[in-house]
Amino acid sequence: MADSSVAQTINERIEAVKKVVNLIAQAGRGGDLHDLRVLLINTMSLLKRDPGLEAAVDDLYAAAEALVKDASSGTPPNTRSLRLLLSALDRFCTRLSTAVDRIAPEPELRLKGLEAAYAVQLERFSMNADLNADLDPVGQVA
Structure with a gap:
C-alpha cells in the first residue's frame, strides 16, 4: 500500500x-x-x-x-x-x-531526464530575472 x-x-x-x-x-x-x-x-x-x-x-x-x-x-x-x-x-x-x-x-527525490533539463532551465531563468532586477532602466548595475 x-x-x-x-x-x-x-x-x-x-x-x-x-x-x-x-x-x-x-x-x-x-x-x-x-x-x-x-x-x-x-x-x-x-x-x-x-x-x-x-x-x-x-x-x-x-x-x-x-x-x-x-x-x-x-x-x-x-x-x-x-x-x-x-x-x-x-x-x-x-x-x-x-x-x-x-x-x-x-527512495529519494531525483530529477530525471526532461525534468532535470526543465529544472536547469528554471534555474537559469530565475538567475536572469535576478540579474535584470539589479539593473536600472538604462541597463547599468544599480
Whole structure:
C-alpha cells in the first residue's frame, strides 16, 4: 500500500492534469500543452517506472498535442480528437490511481531526464530575472 502523502500528492496531480486537459480541449493553447508536459514529467518522477503508465502518458500527450496543433492551424477540434483526448485522460487517471497502490515511491527525490533539463532551465531563468532586477532602466548595475 502506498504512503498516504504520496497518494494525496498523486490525487492532486490527477486533478491538475484534468484541469489542464480541459483547458486544452476548450482553447487548444500551446501554453497549456507545455503545462501538461511539465505536470506529466513531474508526476512520473514520483513513481518507479511502469511501462503501462508510461504508455498512458504518451497517449495523453500525443492526443493533446494533436488537438493543439489543429487549433493553432485554425482548425476547430473535431469530435474524434476530443474523444481521443478524453479517453486518453481517462486511461491515464485509471493507470495512475492503480499504480499508486502497487508501486513504491522512489527512495529519494531525483530529477530525471526532461525534468532535470526543465529544472536547469528554471534555474537559469530565475538567475536572469535576478540579474535584470539589479539593473536600472538604462541597463547599468544599480
